[in-house]
Amino acid sequence: MNRIVSAxxxxxxxxxxxxxxxxxxxxxxxxxxxxxTDNVNGEATNxxxxxxxxxxxxxxxxxAPKYQWLLTLPCQIDKAGSQDTKCLSSDRNAQKCPADTEHxxxxxxxxxxxxxxxxxxxxxxxxxxxxxxxxxxNPQEARALLNLPSLIAREFQSRKIVPATFGVQPQPHTLIxxxxxxxxxxxxxxxxxxxxxxxITLTVYPVSSTYDYGDGTTLGPTELEGSALPNSQWxxxxxxxxxxxxxxxxxxxxxxxxxxxYSINGGPIMPIPGEATVTSPGVRLxxxxxxxxxxxxxxxxxxxxxxx
Amino acid sequence: xxxxxSWCVLVVLSCVxxxxxxxxxxxxxxxxxxTTPVAVRESSSPSPVVTAVYRPATATSKAQNVPVPVMPxxxxxxxxxxxxxxxxxxxxMLSYAYETGDVKGVSGLGAPGCRLCESQPRHIxxxxxxxxxxxxxxxxAPRFEVKASPYPGRVGLVAQVIQEATKVHAADGRITGSGGxxxxxxxxxxxxxxxxxxxxxxxxxxx
Numbered sequence: 001m002n003r004i005v006s007a008x009x010x011x012x013x014x015x016x017x018x019x020x021x022x023x024x025x026x027x028x029x030x031x032x033x034x035x036x037t038d039n040v041n042g043e044a045t046n047x048x049x050x051x052x053x054x055x056x057x058x059x060x061x062x063x064a065p066k067y068q069w070l071l072t073l074p075c076q077i078d079k080a081g082s083q084d085t086k087c088l089s090s091d092r093n094a095q096k097c098p099a100d101t102e103h104x105x106x107x108x109x110x111x112x113x114x115x116x117x118x119x120x121x122x123x124x125x126x127x128x129x130x131x132x133x134x135x136x137x138n139p140q141e142a143r144a145l146l147n148l149p150s151l152i153a154r155e156f157q158s159r160k161i162v163p164a165t166f167g168v169q170p171q172p173h174t175l176i177x178x179x180x181x182x183x184x185x186x187x188x189x190x191x192x193x194x195x196x197x198x199x200i201t202l203t204v205y206p207v208s209s210t211y212d213y214g215d216g217t218t219l220g221p222t223e224l225e226g227s228a229l230p231n232s233q234w235x236x237x238x239x240x241x242x243x244x245x246x247x248x249x250x251x252x253x254x255x256x257x258x259x260x261x262y263s264i265n266g267g268p269i270m271p272i273p274g275e276a277t278v279t280s281p282g283v284r285l286x287x288x289x290x291x292x293x294x295x296x297x298x299x300x301x302x303x304x305x306x307x308x
Numbered sequence: 309x310x311x312x313x314s315w316c317v318l319v320v321l322s323c324v325x326x327x328x329x330x331x332x333x334x335x336x337x338x339x340x341x342x343t344t345p346v347a348v349r350e351s352s353s354p355s356p357v358v359t360a361v362y363r364p365a366t367a368t369s370k371a372q373n374v375p376v377p378v379m380p381x382x383x384x385x386x387x388x389x390x391x392x393x394x395x396x397x398x399x400x401m402l403s404y405a406y407e408t409g410d411v412k413g414v415s416g417l418g419a420p421g422c423r424l425c426e427s428q429p430r431h432i433x434x435x436x437x438x439x440x441x442x443x444x445x446x447x448x449a450p451r452f453e454v455k456a457s458p459y460p461g462r463v464g465l466v467a468q469v470i471q472e473a474t475k476v477h478a479a480d481g482r483i484t485g486s487g488g489x490x491x492x493x494x495x496x497x498x499x500x501x502x503x504x505x506x507x508x509x510x511x512x513x514x515x
Contacts, residue, residue, distance in 0.1 A: 033431075033435055033442070033485040033487045034445060034471055034474040034487030034488075034490060035428065035447060035490055114491070115468070115491060116468060116491055116492050116493035117513060118466050118493035118495070118513035119451055119453050119466055119468050120453065121451060121453070122451055122468050122491075122493070123450040123468060123470065123491075125470070125489075
């Protein structure tokens with residue numbers, strides 16, 4: 001038990017310094033010059049977004065991590081935890097991660113690398129932690145660290161994500177040809193958890209919604225969330241509204257795609273591969289035909305008259 | 309005579325070596341052939357005559373004799389490899405513009421409405437005013453990934469663009485702007501017309 005506790009505290013130490021983003025995206029004001037300073041994520045000036053049309057997974061969620069990360073042990077310990085004997089006597093490790101009061105033996109230098117998301121085989125840049133080395137002191141720790149991403153990916157898939165709030169106006173009855181308003185409000189969700197003794201913050205954030213109107217028509221995937229209309233504006237056409245073309249009972253629903261990110265002990269925010277889709281409970285709608293009749297009777301005088 | 313010939317071969321080889329080191333992508337990668345700047349002019353005499361020596365910008369002087377990137381033959385081909393080579397050329401021209409303030413060459417490579425193609429030259433020209441110059445800021449594109457394009461005949465791809473740290477020096481040498489080195493992924497759509505490739509649109513993958 002003692003052993004486990006000490007391993008955990010060492011890992012905690014390892015990441016305690018990792019709360020700095022790469023230089024250009026920190027809390028300090030953005031750099032004034034360079035390729036990374038253009039704000040070009042706004043509306044396309046073309047009639048359609050040509051750059052993103054080519055790449056359907058481009059999205060602009062403010063919660064999306066900008067970088068993918070890779071942990072390497074330059075003086076290597078492989079996934080099975082075995083170690084290169086040359087490294088045991090390596091000066092570099094001993095220099096950067098010397099033995100101290102907490103560690104009887106010198107550790108191994110660990111190095112994070114980062115690259116922009118969007119490429120499956122990027123060139124990795126070395127991440128510098130303000131000169132402070134990240135050290136691993138035994139093969140078990142290294143193995144735990146190298147396994148964390150796959151454990152987190154599994155956690156992401158098994159989390160119960162709260163579906164988007166789904167609204168329909170009017171409901172449960174609407175009229176044929178009437179602009180029935182739909183909206184969905186998906187929320188970013190944070191799950192604190194502990195994995196291999198590490199404090200992990202797992203965040204899921206919505207990237208798109210697909211509306212299923214129940215009559216065979218759908219909208220999306222789209223980033224449009226729509227919004228509730230005041231009663232006086234019901235029937236107004238919105239970007240997510242739908243006018244049913246036939247009468248009947250339909251079940252409308254919305255499915256939200258979520259992406260995930262995580263950080264270890266308050267360290268850099270890293271993306272989780274894959275995505276999760278969550279469908280909100282459906283709303284049953286009866287689409288009616290309206291019929292207009294004209295009556296000449298005064299209901300005050302003849303309360304039992306037609307239409308009264 | 310034989311001696312002279314072999315000497316020439318040696319000279320040419322060493323020049324090629326120099327050029328390749330200058331801007332070529334590092335390591336084995338599916339990148340297009342590097343855009344080769346003309347660093348050394350051919351000479352009729354057997355000894356190499358280097359007409360101009362390239363010197364990168366420093367804290368006290370502008371870059372000198374920056375080689376102008378030449379569009380590689382590969383960038384004229386109507387293939388996805390050609391599109392990659394063309395994007396490599398665009399990045400090389402952008403890098404040249406950062407180093408020299410000359411944005412003419414890079415400005416013609418994008419279609420009207422192409423976001424980064426328009427905003428970057430504007431941004432560079434803004435820095436190079438009143439005798440100011442840029443130190444660093446060189447760009448390269450080490451990786452390309454072709455993505456499916458919904459438009460027939462067009463190529464969609466994502467390029468990784470890496471820029472070294474950038475400093476702007478005012479005429480008196482003061483640093484008036486700076487940026488750290490950056491690595492970013494840029495989504496692009498290209499079209500092949502009668503005059504070759506054009507970049508229809510570009511934007512960063514994540515904002």
